[in-house]
Amino acid sequence: GQNIDQPTEMTATEGAIVQINCTYQTSGFNGLFWYQQHAGEAPTFLSYNVLDGLEEKGRFSSFLSRSKGYSYLLLKELQMKDSASYLCAALDSNYQLIWGAGTKLIIKP
Amino acid sequence: SAVISQKPSRDICQRGTSLTIQCQVDSQVTMMFWYRQQPGQSLTLIATANQGSEATYESGFVIDKFPISRPNLTFSTLTVSNMSPEDSSIYLCSVDFTDTQYFGPGTRLTVL
Numbered sequence: 463g464q465n466i467d468q469p470t471e472m473t474a475t476e477g478a479i480v481q482i483n484c485t486y487q488t489s490g491f492n493g494l495f496w497y498q499q500h501a502g503e504a505p506t507f508l509s510y511n512v513l514d515g516l517e518e519k520g521r522f523s524s525f526l527s528r529s530k531g532y533s534y535l536l537l538k539e540l541q542m543k544d545s546a547s548y549l550c551a552a553l554d555s556n557y558q559l560i561w562g563a564g565t566k567l568i569i570k571p
Numbered sequence: 572s573a574v575i576s577q578k579p580s581r582d583i584c585q586r587g588t589s590l591t592i593q594c595q596v597d598s599q600v601t602m603m604f605w606y607r608q609q610p611g612q613s614l615t616l617i618a619t620a621n622q623g624s625e626a627t628y629e630s631g632f633v634i635d636k637f638p639i640s641r642p643n644l645t646f647s648t649l650t651v652s653n654m655s656p657e658d659s660s661i662y663l664c665s666v667d668f669t670d671t672q673y674f675g676p677g678t679r680l681t682v683l
Contacts, residue, residue, distance in 0.1 A: 507672070
């Protein structure tokens with residue numbers, strides 16, 4: 463079956479760094495997405511990785527290892543506004559997104 | 572990116588009635604998706620709607636309960652029929668634009 467695993471909840475301190483991990487098992491693979499979702503709002507696109515390695519975009523970076531079925535989202539210089547759920551989603555061989563349950567990130571001052 | 576709007580943003584409905592949710596996108600897109608999200612849970616795909624063809628429904632979702640229209644490349648509707656309290660959820664429209672999915676603001680539905 464197809465499966466996405468990510469931690470349910472994480473807590474971090476304002477100004478610190480946090481890494482949110484995601485492992486996936488899909489039938490075929492065409493890339494890995496990260497979305498941010500604030501409470502009561504729609505998900506917004508953060509990043510897309512299809513090749514191995516690290517993609518940096520400002521304070522956010524995303525890493526992919528296809529051989530390990532593993533990705534992480536790295537958030538630096540955390541701000542209170544980064545408190546949100548972070549959704550990992552893998553694109554399978556049918557180009558269908560398989561969604562993780564999301565990681566709720568709590569930022570403390 | 573694509574800009575997506577949904578109407579209504581929220582509604583409270585009585586059991587047994589139906590509600591039609593509209594989704595409008597500012598660009599022409601081939602693929603549109605309808606998702607449901609229960610509180611505190613991730614997204615569940617209801618169906619994929621391509622213009623000019625019948626919608627493709629995921630396991631557990633049927634056309635009689637969730638009829639979808641896709642009359643053109645910028646618009647779609649999802650109807651939640653014969654509603655029950657279990658249908659209370661957020662319904663999200665999404666489009667595939669330049670190989671990335673973008674989401675509308677969602678419709679928060681409460682069924683009494």
